[in-house]
Amino acid sequence: AxxxxxxxxxxxxxxGASLELRCNYSYGATPYxxxxxxxxxxxxxxxxxxxSGDTLVQGIKGFEAEFKRSQSSFNLRKxxxxxxxxxxxxxAVGRSTGFQKLVFGTGTRLLVSP
Amino acid sequence: xxxxxxxxxxxxxxxxxxxxxxxQVDSQVTMMFWYRQQPGQSLTLIATxxxxxxATYESGFVIDKFPISRPNLxxxxxxxxxxxxxxxxxxxxxxxxxxxxxTFGSGTxxxxx
Numbered sequence: 356a357x358x359x360x361x362x363x364x365x366x367x368x369x370x371g372a373s374l375e376l377r378c379n380y381s382y383g384a385t386p387y388x389x390x391x392x393x394x395x396x397x398x399x400x401x402x403x404x405x406x407s408g409d410t411l412v413q414g415i416k417g418f419e420a421e422f423k424r425s426q427s428s429f430n431l432r433k434x435x436x437x438x439x440x441x442x443x444x445x446x447a448v449g450r451s452t453g454f455q456k457l458v459f460g461t462g463t464r465l466l467v468s469p
Numbered sequence: 470x471x472x473x474x475x476x477x478x479x480x481x482x483x484x485x486x487x488x489x490x491x492x493q494v495d496s497q498v499t500m501m502f503w504y505r506q507q508p509g510q511s512l513t514l515i516a517t518x519x520x521x522x523x524a525t526y527e528s529g530f531v532i533d534k535f536p537i538s539r540p541n542l543x544x545x546x547x548x549x550x551x552x553x554x555x556x557x558x559x560x561x562x563x564x565x566x567x568x569x570x571x572t573f574g575s576g577t578x579x580x581x582x
Contacts (some may be wrong), residue, residue: 398575
């Protein structure tokens, strides 16, 4: 069965410092991979996605993620964190064919310290 | 990518009552998905709604508790029936935007008292 693991429940980063949020997945087929951000009281906003091709994908708000098939990972990175990045981040996996549900990780709450 | 209008954005309901949540999409989509996010938790799929057929429910969710309608390719409703405090959650609808990824509505924050 497919699953997504986000091992860090909370992460605190100083403003201006770099960020890496970890995501590992288990999926029997070729996966579609996603990162979403959820600000307090808000819905989910898509940061970036990986379908195929270049394993380093660029997203909105300066985020990027790298797909590593050998490690079953899709870690999210940002070189310099801004206070407005404080939010909950969810990694998700879906099947690459057809209309399929997403399986979400448990989320990582990012706190940004001044 | 598709734009989803979801309402209500929030509601406070008495236990034993029902609430119907609506999702309107600005383009025709084949599948719509309904998720639940319990307080402090991740998202769990309730059901998948395909126009013209019965919704497909995930394990642990039943039609009597969460009836879904999908009358056309741009609209769906989820009803939370006979509510209890344990139903207090954020409910989100989602569509598969194909190359644009999955788009989510802004969510309905439900509190049952």
